[in-house]
Structures are given as structure tokens and as C-alpha cells.
Amino acid sequence: MELDLEELARDWIDGISGEAFVARVQDYLSRVEALTRQQQARGVLLTEQDPIEFAAAFFAAVLLDVPVTLANPNWGAQEQAELGRLVSPAICFGRGFTCEDRGGMERDGSAVFTSEAPTSPEPGSILIPTGGSTGGVKLAVHTWDSLCAACEGVQGLLGGGPIDSCCVLPLYHVSGLMQLLRAYVTGGQIRFDEDEVAGRCLSYVPTQLQRALGSDARVQTLQTARAIFVGGAALPESLAQQARACQLPIIPVYGMTETAAMVAAVPVADFLQTPDAGAVAIGEARFQIEADGRLRIFSSALFLGYHGQSRIEGSAGYLTDDEARLDDEGRLHVIGRKDRLINSGGEKIDPREVEAAVAQLAGVEAVLAVGLPDPEWGQRLVVYYTGREQPAWKAQLREKLVNYKIPKELRWVDRLPLDEKGKVVGALANVAKVGASLVKTAEPKSRTTAVFTSEAPTKIILPVRKTANLRKGRVSNPGKRYFITLCVKDRKTSLLEPALAAAILNIWRRQHTDQDYTFHCGTLMPDHIHFLCTLGDRISLGQCIIKLKAKTKAALAAAGLEWQRDFYDHGLRADDAMESFARYIFLNPYRKSLLPLTDQWPHWHCSQEYRPEFVQHLDDQGAPPSQWIVDSVGAQELIEIDTASGEWS
Secondary structure, three states: OOOOOOOOOOEEEEOOOOHHHHHHHHHHHHHHEEEEEEEEOOOOOEEOHHHHHHHHHHHHHHHOOOEEEEEEOOOOOOHHHHHHHHHOOOEEEEOOOOOOOOOOOOEEEEEEOOOOOOOOOOOOOOOEEEOOOOOOOEEEEEOOOHHHHHHHHHHHHHOOOOOOOEOOOOOOOHHEEEEEEHHHHHHOOEOOOOOOOOOOOEEOEEEHHHHHHHOHHHHHOOOOOOOEEEOOOOOOOOHHHHHHOOOEEEEEEEHHHHHHHEEEEOOHHHHHHHOOOOEOOOOOEEEEEOOOEEEEEEEEOOEEEOOOOOOHHHHHHHEEEEEEEEEEOOEEEEEEEEEEEEEOEEEEHHHHHHHHHHHHOOOOEEEEEEEEEEEEOOEEEEEEEEEEOOOOOHHHHHHHOOHHHOOOEEEOOOOOOOOOOEEEEOHHHHOOOOOOOOOOOOOOOOOOOOOOOOOOOOOOOOOOOOEEEOOOOOOOOOOOOOEEEEHHHHHOOOOHHHHHHHHHHHHHHHHHHOOOOEEEEEEEEEEEEEEEEEEEOOHHHHHHHHHHHHHHHHHHOOOOOOOOOOOOEOOOOOHHHHHHHHHHHHHHHHOOOOOOOOOOOOOOEOOOOOOOOOHHHHHOOOOHHHHHHHHHHHHHHHHHHHOOOOOOO
């Protein structure tokens, strides 16, 4: 399908008219066209977090046949440096990176690209990041044609017609990008929240599905969806049974960045009726099992290779390190990664068997088996799990596993140490042999391999604590505490008008109730708001702010206001940082002399579940002691103190 402005001009993106969207596309077109031909050959870097701005910039680059590289704006110094060795974009749309024609390594926490960097991508290339904590940053090279082929394949899977989506995934990731493109290519619509799912498609990972099943109201809502694609990890049969009992339109999917997201899926009817149903190929895809059990994928949606590496031969297909089989009907059953066996004391242990046994213990919700280095055993089998603690686990596992397969340790955690893509993070990523199908392969092999991951590596599971050498900046980690500042454009001072103040308070309550985040406390100032929250696992931090802006947009517009496009956040590190930041938020209107010290600020709000310690020292009117104002520090000083504390909370 050709990309053209007329099709972009239809009203298909929630929150903006087609006419207004095309105007934004044309603005980006002008900015790219202003570059020299040599600069255009170096391409565009896209890190925009606002999905509408991202879409406009992306389509502008594709229309001009200019290479476009997608990147995570929250990458740390290592990932930024790896990206800088791969590409040398001439212009960046978004935050976190700087593009220049002069030398330089890093400035103000941003990666700096120079014109002396590697070979420019070919015209029309769309470079999508893959890899990560264990494999470094790689850029899978796609084209408009390969992405359109993937969209048309999913359209066929769903029986044709437009595909309407609710997307809460970052668009720099293939799973988010493809939801945007499916809506465009098939004539559908897209919204960037989950407020209205009826007739729309969503993408979940198993943990998200599990939590959704815990709410009767959420289940009733999801029953109205057209399809719920589930991937990112194996779908436990116990969870699948619950979903079947609720008659949810689940489609277990298989795919990866290299195949432009999903390439195989179990149709809804088969999922509901046949527990062990295999996956059908999507579009023109076909599969071949090699002699060693690995899967080879053939598809018109395949990437061309990794930028900076040799191209793959399309006729040879793509091989990964996942073991699979084809049943008598030619359907695909992916078993898991071929290289995940753990060697402990000379015994080979399949972590899937161990995880399945632990998962059967009453109250266990999610399981991750890993092999940690051990001077005696070579690797020590350790299992992380969530849910109810298991004091008698060893005796129960002896009934299910032979002795050498019983874990040396069973560690309870509140969340598995995985990132938003389901990959192991932190120190564990550098030492652990990972079990289950949690880390996908990314390297194209010779004529013998392939992969089963998912179309939807979402934001579900939380990293464990990270040490202080991680970079500062925006990171969207579920369970993490954030100090947020959101300003009015041009700093116009009308936020305290009753209708506006009520709208902001209502969205704080709604997002708290929806579990987007746990709201702790916040205050309204004339031209900005501050609040403290703990991020939930439904949507990312950026999507939380997008939702807040969208739900308050009308109230602001009525007062002639609009939000600034970006926002400021600081992830709290120190255990005691909440108290300091809550006190700063509380004192802010007093520090700005907006009211006498004897009065109570009416726009300070605190949840019932959170009570800062300082509140007990307020006077009977709820006002602070005058000495607090004298001793108070600014936000930047607080952040510097917290940053130096050494631990992520």
C-alpha cells in the first residue's frame, strides 16, 4: 500500500482531526526537506514520546523516502553509545539525543551523533531497535513494504476489514509501531489508551491478562474487545483456562522485531475450544523445522538484516534459537529457546520443567528459573516467584521433581526482575542463565534456526533494584515512585480556576482508581502541577501523562490554556525520599508567597492511604511552621540529594 497524504487526512487517530494531523506531518516534511541531500541520506532519529507527534514525524520520513531510526528515549549511556556507533542521523525528533555535524561524545546526558559515524542506511529504510541488556542494541532494517505485508497478514487473520486498536505500548517498539500502521493500512482507527476497547484490538502479556482477570469489571470490558493478542512469554494453561471460562477473545501470538511483530497466532475460536491448538501462519508466512529442532521462518514481512551487518537471504528464511514442531495440520508449536538449559553439577536441567512444577504450588503467580554462577556447582538453580510465600516449597517439590532439579533457592519477589519487554534486567542479566522463553534471539544464523516471542512485549513486569551507576533521566518502571511536574504552555496562570482544579483532581482520582498509578499527594499551582505517584503496570509513565492531558484538555481549552508538550519526572531513589518530596510539594505555594503562612492551601491533595510524617506537625489550621520555609530547599537540590543516595527504590 502506498503512503499518501489524502489517506492520512481521514479522522483515524483519537484526539486529533485528520486535517490537523496532516498539518503536523507537513510541518515535519518541511523540516526534513530543509536538510541538504547529504544530511537527508544520514536520516532521521525518532525518539518522540507523544504518539501523535511520533506518528507525524514517522510518516513524514517515510513519505520523503528518508531513512528513519527509532530509539528508546530512556536508554542509558551504554545504549546511546551503541546506537551512536551504528547510525549518524542528521536530525532528531524527540528527546534524549543530539545530532550535530561536529565531533563530540556526550553532552548534557544526551548521546551526540556526528557526521563521522558509520555508513548511512539505504533510502527508505526503517530501522527498529531490538536486542537489549544481553545482546546490545541492534537495528532491524525494515521497509514500508515489509511492514505493510505484516499489517495485511494480521488483517487476513482477523477476517478482513479495518483494524481498530487501543495502543498503550511505546511506538519506538515494533509492537506499538505495528498497531499504528495496522490502523492506517487497513483503514481503521487508533487510540492511545484503553478507555474504550469495544470492537478494538489490544496487546497483552500473560501477567497483564492475569491481573485483568482479577477484576470482574475489567473482564466484562475485555469481553467486548475484537481481539486480545497475548504474547511475550508462554501463556500458562491455568491462566488460559480462566480466560476461556470468561470467553475472552484471546489470540496467543508469536513474532519479533525481525518479522515486524506477529507472524503466527492461534485464532480465537481455536483457543476457546482446543487447549493445545497450534498457531497458524499469518499472511504468506511459512515454517520449516530443522534437523536439530529449530524453526526457520519464511515471510514477506521479514527484515532485511541488521544495520551494519550482512543482509540476510530472503529465500533462505530467518533462523532463531527456538525449538519448535509442526503438528499433522502444519500448525506451529513453539517449545522454547534451544540454548536455555542450565548445567548444575554436570546435570542438564530444563528450566521449563522446574517453572511448571513451582507454578503448581498453591498461590504462586509467576515464575522465573535461572542459573547463577557457582564455584561448586558451575551453575546454581535459583527460582524467583511472585504470589503467596511458600515456606514448605522444598517438600512439595520433592513430589514433583528429581533431586538434582530441585532449586537451591526459591526467592519470593513482589515482581519478577524483568523489563517492559519481558527481559531480565539489572545485575541478574549479566550473570544468569535464563530459563523459559523470556529472552529472544536476535542474530540471523546460517541455514539452520528461528524464534517464538510475541507481538506484545508490554510494560508488565518490574525491574529489581538498580544501582546508582544507572543513568539519570526518564525511565518508565512499574512499581517505581515518581515526582512529576507538568506545566501549562507559556506558563499562563489560570489553573486554579474551579473548573480546571476539579478536572485535574478528577483525573488524579480516576488514574488512581484505574491503577495507572497510585496517587500519593499533589498540589496545583497557578501555572503547573506537582504530584507523587507509584507507577502501575497497566500503561507506561508517558502514557499516564498522555491520558492525564487528554482527560483535562477540554477544561484547559475552555480557559484558553493547553499543557506543555513534555513533562518533567524524577524517579525516586532513596528509601526516605518520599517524605522530602511530599514536603516540597506541600510547601511550594508558601515558598511562592501565594498565601499567608497562617492559611491552608486549598489545592493540596493527599490520598487516604498515604500520610507524610510532616503532616502531624502542622497547626490546627493545617498550616506549616514558618521555620520550614526558611529551611526549605528547591526541587533541583532535592533531586541532587536523592540522586546521590546510591540506590533505586
